Amino acid sequence: MDLTNRMMEPEEFARQRQEVLNQWATGRDVDFEEAVAYHKNLPRSKNFGYKLAEGKAGGITFAQPRAGVALLNEHLELLRFLEEEGEADFLPTTIDSYTRQNRYAEAQTGIDESRLVGRSMLNGFPAVNHGVSACRQLIEHLKVPVQVRHGTPDARLLAEITLAGGFTAYEGGGISYNIPYAKEVSLEKSIKYWQYVDRLVGMYEEKGVSINREPFGPLTGTLVPPSVSHAVAVIEGILAVAQGVRSLTLGYGQCGNLLQDVAAIRTLPLLAAEYLNKLGYTDFDITTVFHQWMGGFPQDEAKAYGVISWGAAAAALGKATKVIVKSPHEALGIPTKEANAAGIRTTKQILNMLKDQSLPMTEELALEEKMIGEETRAILDRTLDLGEGDMAVGAVRAFQAGVIDVPFAPSRYNGGRILPARDSQGAVRVLDFGNLPFSEEIKEFHRERIARRGRDEGREPSFQMVIDDIYAIGKGMLVGRPR
């Protein structure tokens, strides 16, 4: 494996760049020096990382939706609506599924069909096909900073075009946009693709242009134990900083138990800084993002607003820098702009009402923080051992060994041997540990809480609990109690 966490050599970057910019015609419009100059002319108010840093300093939790449609004018209209009617603090551009698979010819067909039928025939904005100048039209007609959100294992061309196009934030990573999103893409390959992306961001940074990077925290978004998603987030943060990324937003997907979620969002930046410093990195600024519930939603819109509000409350009480907002159409599909805007306004009402409140440190909250810390360190330390000190090599070997294992992930590079289940208070615990490198004491902590739930429900802990938990929120509950 010739993978390394060392910064990519300029010659290697240049070699790949030739190939990347020729993957689609619009790659020809990318001129790095010109793009740097373009960014330097953008107002500071449009820079994602700067606004995040201000929010972190002010103890503010910002709200950001997801949104993307096929055609440029309609996408701009959508984003302006979310900025104006939705009061969004940050905007997205969610990229369509064809582009995420580098299938630009089919994305083009989607654009042509959308023009023909007068509505979006893609589930996102095909930024590669639209190209640099189209991206710049978006940035120039919007007030707040805009981020590229997608799910792309090979995101090199998409990064070149959107960053040259004035976007100042880019979501994803070589693990978090592979394991939950692909089946056959090797982890070694996707990590290398994303080292290119992070090196490109590092080159912008070296020219004085801040580009924010946000690994995708929730992963499969289905009962992922906090320590598993934290380990991936910290590793992707390390891989990014190693390539020169400085503005880092680490994420976590809401699980639903308030104390566990607050403990998770509070420990994440501390664990990241601990391991970045341990590996000798000091030049970075970490903020956090909390994703409102990523699993199945209730169809009933009033209940959906309840789930959205609960996610907003956990984000505010955890003092996350940013919360990613869901809409009341979540159970149905791509939301209308009105529903999307309503989800943001609901979220902001809660954020505003809770911004002057915080959770007191209790024994329970301290215990949740302690357990997440111990578990995450156990995974990260074993990963570093497997990589003989190299976190990139360690990550590949940790997945091979099941040291990192993401529940319900489609990738064949993921072991899929662990099983999560909620305890009686709805906190996500581990029912089957697979090869997670946890001590007997940690395992007993999980077993005891799941056993207690079994006694409460009069049933043995089993896979049925996991299934019940997966459907519970969609059915209006948190814990999947037996009927």
Ligand SMILES: CCC[C@H]1O[C@@H](n2cnc3c(N)ncnc32)[C@H](O)[C@@H]1O
């Ligand atoms: C990992 C992201 C899943 C979430 O991402 C939302 N999502 C996906 N594509 C779009 C889009 N084009 N517009 C608005 N939301 C979108 C889904 O609803 C889901 O919540």
